[in-house]
């Protein structure tokens with residue numbers, strides 16, 4: 129198997145079937161892949177919908193958390209459960225376009241140090257509310273300056289990386305918003321790629337704006353500390 133597409137979901141019942149169709153349209157016949165949904169205590173029938181689709185699609189997998197642990201914990205559980213050495217993450221609400229995955233895959237395959245590279249989607253034309261776009265632009269600017277991660281958009285859910293690279297990273301809640309800085313801290317590098325972005329068609333966002341602001345500041349200080357205390361060892365050949 130080449131690739132595991134890991135999708136964290138919370139209350140995305142109406143988005144499961146359309147997204148699975150799009151992933152199949154983008155990857156069938158091109159890659160040997162599986163889809164790994166990670167559900168976090170959804171209450172809207174998300175699990176039943178995935179189980180319904182599993183009957184016709186053995187490469188569709190479901191990992192479940194007993195209680196809500198958050199988007200980052202869901203990504204982590206999905207990567208841990210993944211069968212393939214390469215991972216593509218995708219939001220489950222249809223805002224990320226699976227048609228972009230083959231291009232990220234080709235870039236990873238072309239990189240000499242591919243196992244140490246994070247291919248990060250950059251939402252070229254962001255399709256969110258003005259409030260979200262504005263707060264995200266400010267957050268990206270501050271984070272980029274404070275962490276020097278040279279990544280214009282770390283919040284895009286579409287990313288591709290080696291499973292081993294991700295599992296080496298320190299974990300904390302909301303880690304998924306700091307993957308570029310954490311990969312660079314491990315001696316890796318980040319390639320930002322312009323990708324499509326679409327408005328959410330169904331369901332509602334799991335996030336407000338201010339709830340991410342406060343925890344974002346605390347985490348930023350935390351990652352600055354992690355970076356300062358990296359003490360990374362480079363093995364002698």
Ligand SMILES: Nc1nc2c(ncn2[C@@H]2O[C@H](COP(=O)(O)OP(=O)(O)O)[C@@H](O)[C@H]2O)c(=O)[nH]1
Pocket residue numbers: 135136137138139140166167168196197198199202218219220221223285332333334335
């Ligand atoms: N498992 C899990 N997934 C989550 C959680 N919060 C958000 N997600 C998923 O993460 C993706 C992005 O979240 P979304 O609500 O669209 O955030 P937004 O795009 O920033 O408004 C979607 O697939 C959500 O279902 C959570 O607490 N647990």
Ligand SMILES: [Mg+2]
Pocket residue numbers: 219221223328333
């Ligand atoms: Mg969304």
